[in-house]
Amino acid sequence: MKKLAYLILIFCTVTSFGQRYMDTNDPKDEEVKSLLSKKNDLNAFGALDLKIGDLMGERGMLVGAYGGFIINRRYLFGVAGYGLVTAIEFDGLVPGQTEPKQLNLHGGYGGILIGGTIAPRELIHISIPVVLGAGTMEVVDKDYFVNNPADSEFTIENSVFFVAEPGIEVEFNITKYFRLGAGMTYRYISGTELENVKDxxxxxxxxxxxxRFGRF
Structure with missing residues (x-):
């Protein structure tokens, strides 16, 4: 009986709130809210990123760009791409050899960009970007062909991988069309199939x- 009484009480409460909402929010008088509504503010933007972090125990730099649209000054939708621009050297094994030697890592990734901005009209505000996509990575031996100094490089192995990279930035409104941001990201990589490199x-x-450049 107690359970039945609780259910009746919950039903009556929900019904009461529902009726009150219907009385004050007539669906005929209000358009269904959506991100791509004609009433929303839509602006294009583009940006350049510099990222510094550790790969294979070495400090490396990634340079990339992203662009897309800002909806209502808050929501980010677009695409992004990044590439490794510094030499990452590590000791690894060449197939068929038993002695480690110095190898190099090359790679990059890209995908869709989603995110949001907190208090975008303020001079200093927070931006939360997330990149979801895929990339490619290769391990190169720069001295593989010792008898051909003009072109001695050889790709030992390569692989594609999945990447998810959420981040958080503190952004500054420099002008109406330019923002400068600084922050941190975490790069999660999964699916590498390499003998010398693990996720x-x-x-x-x-x-x-x-x-970041655009009309904000």
């Missing part, structure tokens, strides 16, 4: 600086 070797935090 955890290339996953980790990065410090970043962002230069």
């Amino acid at each position: 955890e070797d290339v996953s980790g935090t990065t410090a970043m600086i962002s230069f």
